[in-house]
Amino acid sequence: xxxxxxxxxxxxxxxxxxxxxxxxxxxxxxxxxxxxxxxxxxxxxxxxxxxxxxxxxxxxxxxxxxxxxxxxxxxxxxxxxxxxxxxxxxxxxxxxxxxxxxxxxxxxxxxxxxxxxxxxxxxxxxxxxxxxxxxxxxxxxxxxxxxxxxxxxxxxxxxxxxxxxxxxxxxxxxxxxxxxxxxxxxxxxxxxxxxxxxxxxxxxxxxxxxxxxxxxxxxxxxxxxxxxxxxxxxxxxxxxxxxxxxxxxxxxxxxxxxxxxxxxxxxxxxxxxxxxxxxxxxxxxxxxxxxxxxxxxxxxxxxxxxxxxx
Amino acid sequence: xxxxxxxxxxxxxxxxxxxxxxxxxxxxxxxxxxxxxxxxxxxxxxxxxxxxxxxxxxxxxxxxxxxxxxxxxxxxxxxxxxxxxxxxxxxxxxxxxxxxxxxxxxxxxxxxxxxxxxxxxxxxxxxxxxxxxxxxxxxxxxxxxxxxxxxxxxxxxxxxxxxxxxxxxxxxxxxxxxxxxxxxxxxxxxxxxxxxxxxxxxxxxxxxxxxxxxxxxxxxxxxxxxxxxxxxxxxxxxxxxxxxxxxxxxxxxxxxxxxxxxxxxxxxxxxxxxxxxxxxxxxxxxxxxxxxxxxxxxxx
Numbered sequence: 362x363x364x365x366x367x368x369x370x371x372x373x374x375x376x377x378x379x380x381x382x383x384x385x386x387x388x389x390x391x392x393x394x395x396x397x398x399x400x401x402x403x404x405x406x407x408x409x410x411x412x413x414x415x416x417x418x419x420x421x422x423x424x425x426x427x428x429x430x431x432x433x434x435x436x437x438x439x440x441x442x443x444x445x446x447x448x449x450x451x452x453x454x455x456x457x458x459x460x461x462x463x464x465x466x467x468x469x470x471x472x473x474x475x476x477x478x479x480x481x482x483x484x485x486x487x488x489x490x491x492x493x494x495x496x497x498x499x500x501x502x503x504x505x506x507x508x509x510x511x512x513x514x515x516x517x518x519x520x521x522x523x524x525x526x527x528x529x530x531x532x533x534x535x536x537x538x539x540x541x542x543x544x545x546x547x548x549x550x551x552x553x554x555x556x557x558x559x560x561x562x563x564x565x566x567x568x569x570x571x572x573x574x575x576x577x578x579x580x581x582x583x584x585x586x587x588x589x590x591x592x593x594x595x596x597x598x599x600x601x602x603x604x605x606x607x608x609x610x611x612x613x614x615x616x617x618x619x620x621x622x623x624x625x626x627x628x629x630x631x632x633x634x635x636x637x638x639x640x641x642x643x644x645x646x647x648x649x650x651x652x653x654x655x656x657x658x659x660x661x662x663x664x665x666x667x668x669x670x671x
Numbered sequence: 672x673x674x675x676x677x678x679x680x681x682x683x684x685x686x687x688x689x690x691x692x693x694x695x696x697x698x699x700x701x702x703x704x705x706x707x708x709x710x711x712x713x714x715x716x717x718x719x720x721x722x723x724x725x726x727x728x729x730x731x732x733x734x735x736x737x738x739x740x741x742x743x744x745x746x747x748x749x750x751x752x753x754x755x756x757x758x759x760x761x762x763x764x765x766x767x768x769x770x771x772x773x774x775x776x777x778x779x780x781x782x783x784x785x786x787x788x789x790x791x792x793x794x795x796x797x798x799x800x801x802x803x804x805x806x807x808x809x810x811x812x813x814x815x816x817x818x819x820x821x822x823x824x825x826x827x828x829x830x831x832x833x834x835x836x837x838x839x840x841x842x843x844x845x846x847x848x849x850x851x852x853x854x855x856x857x858x859x860x861x862x863x864x865x866x867x868x869x870x871x872x873x874x875x876x877x878x879x880x881x882x883x884x885x886x887x888x889x890x891x892x893x894x895x896x897x898x899x900x901x902x903x904x905x906x907x908x909x910x911x912x913x914x915x916x917x918x919x920x921x922x923x924x925x926x927x928x929x930x931x932x933x934x935x936x937x938x939x940x941x942x943x944x945x946x947x948x949x950x951x952x953x954x955x956x957x958x959x960x961x962x963x964x965x966x967x968x969x970x971x
Contacts, residue, residue, distance in 0.1 A: 389874045390789035397786035397849050404820075404842040405808040411819035426826055470713055473706055484710070486953055488717050493952040495903035497920040498941045501927070502724045505934055511736040513723055544720065549963060556960040556968050594967040601810035608905040612924055626814035626906075633818055634910055646815030653815075657807040664967055665799060 412650075415643035422637060431640060439644040444620075445628060452624040455535075456603055459542045464596060466543065467550025472580070474551065475558045485555070492548045500612035503541045504528065531621030534614050538622050541609050546602070550595050557591030558584065590663065597660040604653050625649060721945070727938030735935045750939040761940065764922040768902060768944075770833050771918060775840035776897035783848025783893055784886075788878055790849060791856035802850070806965065809846040813906040816842055821910055831913030839911050840901040847900070847965070848893050854966025855889030856882060892958040895951045902948055919944045 416435055418428040439445055470488065477484060491499070506514040507527040515527055528534045561584055569583050585592075607626040610616065616623030616631070623631075625645060633642030726742075727735050728751070734744040754761040790801065820839055821830070829835030863885070864877040872880065883890075905920040912918060917925075923940040926933055952959070961969050 390793040390795075393785040393789035393878075394793075394849075397782040397845060400782065400841065401805075401808060401845050401849075404838065404845065405804075405811070408816055408819035408823065408842075411822060412815065415819065415822065420822070422825070426822060473710060473713075476706065477710075484714070486956065487714055489952070489956065489959075490721060490949055491717055493899060493903075493948040494721070494945045495905065495920050495948070497903075497905035498724075498923060498944050499720075501923055501937060502720050502941055504927075504932075505727065505938065506720060506723065511738055511740070511934075513719075513740045516740050544716070548717070552960055553964055553968055591968050594964050598964055598967075604812045605810065606906075607814070608920075611905070611909075612927070626812065629814045629818075630906075630910075633821075639818060639822070643818055646812070646818050649812040650815045653810050653812055654807050657803065657810055660967075661799070661803045661806060665802075 409650075412643050412646055415640055416647055418640050420637075420639035420643075422639075435640040435644045438641060439648075445625075445645065447620070448623055448625045448628045451620075451622070455539065455622075455624050456600065458539045459546070459603060460596065460599055462539070462543050463547045463550050463599060464592070467547045467595070468554045468592065470547070470551045471554035471558055472584075474555055485552075488551055489548045491545045492552075494545065496545065496606050496608035497612050499541055499545050500538075500609040503537065503609065504613050507537055528614055529618055531618055534618055535621050538610050538613055541613070542603075545609070546599060549599065553591060553595040553598075554588070557588035560591075561587050593663055594660070597656055597663070601653055601656050601660070604649055604656075724938045724941045724945070727934060728942045730935055732933070732935050735938070750935040754936055754939055759925075761919075761922060761943075764917055764919050765943070767833060767836075767912070767916050768918040771836040771840060771908075771916070772898050772902040774833070774837040775844050775901045776894050778837070779841055779844035779848040779897045780852075780890060780894040782845060783850075783852040784883065784890060786849040787852025787854075788856050788882060790853040792861060805846040805850045809843055809850065809965070811843075813843075817907055817910050820907075824911060830911060831915050833916050835911055836908065836916055836918070839907045840904065844897040844900060848897055851893050851896070851962055851966055852886070852889060854961060855886045855893070857966070858889075858969075859885050888955075888958055892955045892962050895955045896962045899948050899952060902944070 414428065417431060417433070419431045419434075421427040421429065474481060474485060474488070504512075506512050509515050509526040509529070512527075518524070518527065523533075525533065527537050565583060565587075566579060569579050574583070604626075607624060610622050610624060610627060611630070614622045616627045626649065629642045629645040629649070632638045632645065726744075729746040729748065730741070730744055731747050731749065734741050790798070795801075817839075820842070824830045824835050824839075827835075829838065859882055864872075864881050867877045867881045868874070903920070904918070905924070908916075908918045908921050909924075912921060919940060923937055923944065926937045926940070955962070
């Protein structure tokens with residue numbers, strides 16, 4: 362997401378080439394790419410520049426939009442705000458918890474599914490369903506399920522002795538929003554891992570089992586090493602999505618109780634659209650963007666590193 | 672690309688390979704029972720919230736908030752009727768959702784097919800950089816994108832309009848569509864178009880009549896996934912939309928008020944939002960792996 366990359370490609374498309382035919386071919390491709398690239402430029406590079414400018418400004422909305430130069434004011438405020446750093450720590454904890462559980466659970470379910478000989482298709486469809494649900498709806502249904510007076514899951518918890526308001530208690534609220542995310546996105550890891558498992562060469566497994574390798578050693582030494590790349594793809598895709606989506610928390614706890622679930626994007630929304638401190642919010646936005654770009658860089662390197670898609 | 676479900680059945684199962692001694696065989700039986708039980712547990716965990724939502728939507732207001740959860744009750748359509756006849760009618764929300772999601776999906780797929788083809792076939796030097804730009808734009812945090820868009824749209828008068836919402840959705844659907852269509856075109860050998868060109872086709876004809884029909888599945892998958900992403904959005908809509916453009920997820924959250932929540936109607940909206948996307952998603956499940964990993968993993 363930077364201007365240099367766009368401009369770097371432009372001279373090439375218009376550059377005259379020695380062979381007339383190949384020159385025409387490049388301009389044809391350029392013409393096909395142009396509408397998308399131009400529109401995307403408006404929707405990605407202009408916002409990026411705006412975001413950077415905003416982060417150095419005081420943004421006034423009343424009586425027409427005005428940007429007033431504020432120097433490093435927003436930056437120093439953000440970088441020295443202990444609440445924001447606490448949100449980052451919480452975000453890290455939330456990422457590690459959701460991604461960790463989703464990866465382990467997803468891989469385990471995929472291994473289990475790969476052993477199913479008959480009815481694997483329908484089973485897979487059932488397991489995939491949560492992925493298509495709108496996260497905001499997942500959050501709302503989560504609230505319905507955990508409501509202390511009539512929630513189904515709250516009722517189960519009461520039967521086993523936990524009778525507090527699940528979303529009202531800092532620890533259980535954090536666990537609840539984590540599990541909602543796990544519910545929705547583990548299927549994605551299952552889907553990707555299963556594709557990886559089915560690409561493992563069956564003859565290698567056959568040979569290993571003839572050599573007397575048991576299931577566990579086969580998994581540990583043959584299957585897992587051969588799907589590392591695919592698991593890495595799953596992890597990177599999920600981590601980028603984890604930075605993107607926060608709807609579940611917004612509609613369930615909105616960061617509460619006592620900031621126990623206030624991850625960074627929620628703080629950005631609060632700063633930007635409740636206190637209309639858009640300059641400060643822009644700093645938080647840029648911090649998040651840097652994180653995504655680092656992950657995206659790793660992802661692209663993984664894709665192109667081996668000269669082919671894994 | 673073969674369907675995952677079919678290819679993975681070639682994955683050999685351990686017990687088929689070698690005749691095992693008796694002790695191991697009974698051990699395996701226990702393992703098998705354990706696996707079936709675990710599988711059952713997984714399916715229950717996955718399906719219960721969705722089923723509970725569906726059941727909630729056809730419960731009367733007394734049943735939906737009964738202190739002891741009720742599995743058996745007299746079903747009613749009151750919640751759905753209430754949604755489409757009450758003071759705050761759901762119809763405009765539904766219309767906004769459809770226009771915004773379909774609009775962005777169609778524009779993204781058309782521009783994605785053109786750009787993706789070019790990206791797949793071109794040999795320009797900046798291709799990697801261009802790819803990186805597409806991926807990082809697709810994956811850019813919504814919270815970071817919505818801030819400048821809010822400012823830009825306010826200047827351009829696009830706040831609370833459907834074109835504004837469509838543009839906001841294009842900010843993630845367009846790079847996705849270009850990228851994923853290029854992955855689908857990568858799977859079609861250029862030699863086919865080359866021979867078409869030898870036979871007298873123009874570049875455009877080779878694209879339109881040869882390459883494009885071969886990637887129909889890719890087009891459908893791209894369109895469906897774009898539709899799902901836009902339809903399910905909440906974070907953009909909550910900032911950019913207003914009374915003239917609010918979508919279904921916004922309508923659902925508006926039912927949560929200080930004075931209480933009408934859970935019957937809320938689960939009904941939830942069902943209306945979730946069900947069509949489940950059907951659409953399941954319809955393209957063969958290509959989901961490629962689509963959702965941005966082409967990094969194919970179902971083969």
